[in-house]
Amino acid sequence: MTVYNIYIFNREGTCLYYYEWNRRTDCNMPKYEEFKLLHGMLFSIKSFVTRLSPIDGKNSFISYRTNKYKLHFYETPTGLKFVMNTDLAVENIQDTLHDIYNKIYVEYIVKNPLCKLNEPIQSSLFRTKLDEHVKSLPFY
C-alpha cells in the first residue's frame, strides 16, 4: 500500500498545503491550476452527490476510486478539506485524516500565533511533523 500525496484546502478553496510522497506522474500543468481544478471538482462532486442522494445525504462523499488510485476526502465543520491520494488497497481513512487535522494542523498551525490561518503553510515544523506522521501510517 502507499500514499501518493496530500492537499489541504481552506473554505475559500485556497490550497494551504501540498506535499507528495510517492507520486510518479505529473498532470502537466502549473500547480496553482491543478489546485484550482481539483478544488472545483471536489466542490462539484460534493454538492451533486448530496443532491443525488435518495436519502438525506450530508457529508456522504468520502472517497472515489479509479482503476489506478483512490482519493480520500475529509471536511471539517470549519470548511477545511483534507484530501489524500493512495493506492487502491487502502480502506476508509477518515480517522487518519481527522488525526492529521487534530494532531498536526491544530497543534502546529492553529496554536502557533505566528502562522496565519488563511495563507499557505510555511511552517517547517508542520512539514516535519506531517511527514513523520504519514510515514508512520500502516499503509504508507
Next chain:
Amino acid sequence: MSRQNSARADGKKVSSELFTLTYGALVAQLVKDFESDEAVNKKLDEMGYNIGVRLIEDLIAKGNVGRCHDLRETADIIAKLGFKMFLGVTPVVTKWSTAADEFSLILENNPLAEFVELPSGHENLNYSNILCGVLRGALEMVQMEVEISFVQDALRGDDTTELRVKFIKRLEDAIPAGEE
C-alpha cells in the same frame, strides 16, 4: 492537588489565577491606552475574535464535533463543551426566543472576572467583552453570523452575568469560479 498539578505539568492546564490576572493586566493596559470605554470594548471584541477563530478548530478537533443541525445543538455545544473545555465552567442555556433564534448564556462564575471590581468612572466598560468576540469568531468559522452582547454583568451589580446570542444568518460557501 497533586493530581491537578500533574495535569498542569503535562501541559494541558494552567492555573486559573494566572489566567485571570493576565486578563486583568490586559484590560488595565487597554484602559490606559484608549480614550473611551467603548474603544476598549471594541478592542477586546477584536482580540476575542482572533482567539475564537482558532479556538473553534481546537474544540472541533478534540471534541470530534460534527456539524450542528440547529441552534439548540449549537448552544449546547458552546456551553457544555466550549466553555467547559476552555474556561472550566458550564453556563446555563436559557431564555430562548419563540423563534428559537436567540438564547442566553448565564454564567454563575466568570473566570475572567474573579476578584475583579470595576473602578468608578468606567460605567460603560464591558470587562469581559472578549467573550463576545470569541463566540463571534468561533461561530463565524462554522458559518453562523451572530450578534452577541452582555445583557447582565455581575461586575456592574447585576444579579448574574448573562450573554445574549442572536442568530443572524447562515453564511454560505463561496462557489468556486467557473462552477454553478
Next chain:
Amino acid sequence: MDKFDGTVRINKKTTNILERPLNKGRNEVHISSFALLFSEIVQYSQNRVTTVADLQTKLSDMGKSIGSRMLDVLVLREKGYKRETRIINVLLFIKTTVWKSLFGKEADKLEQSNDDDKTYYIIEKEPLVNKFISRQKDKGGLNCAYFIAGIVEEILFGCNFHCKVTAHWHKGTTFMIQFDESVIARDKAFDAR
C-alpha cells in the same frame, strides 16, 4: 486603572468581593485559552512599540501587575502571613511556591553567579509563555518570558528585595536576577549577627 473611590456596590445575591474566600486558587483553565490570550497580548503590545527592548519592557510591566497580586495571595495562603527576609529563602520561595502555583511545577534550577555575589539565575527549560511562540531570529532575540521576569521582579520588590530581572535565551530561558547593593549588604549584616 482609576483609583478605587471606596464605594462598594453590594449585591443582594452575590457576596461582597471582600468576603469571598481567597484560598480557592486551585481552579484551572485550558492551556489553549491562556496561550491564545497571551499571543493576543504580545501582538497588541508589538503594534504599539518600535523596538524589541520596548516590547520586553511592556511585557515585563504587565507581569509586574500580576506579581504584586500573586505575592499577597501566596503569602496569605501558603506562608501564613510570613515573609522571607533572607535572599536565599526568598529565591527558594519563588522557585518552589510561586512557580508551582503559577505553572504547576518548580522552576528547573536556581543558581548563583560564580563571579558576582549580586547575581542569581532561575533557569526554566520551556517557560509556559514560550511554548507556542517559536524563537524568532529576525526579532532580535525577543523573549516573551520577560512577562515572567516582570512577575518575579515585582514579587521580590514586594518582599523588599530591590532588583532587576531580565530574561535570556540560555539553557531554554534563564532569568537573571541582579540585586541592589543595599540588599546584599543587608543580607551580609544578617550573617554578621
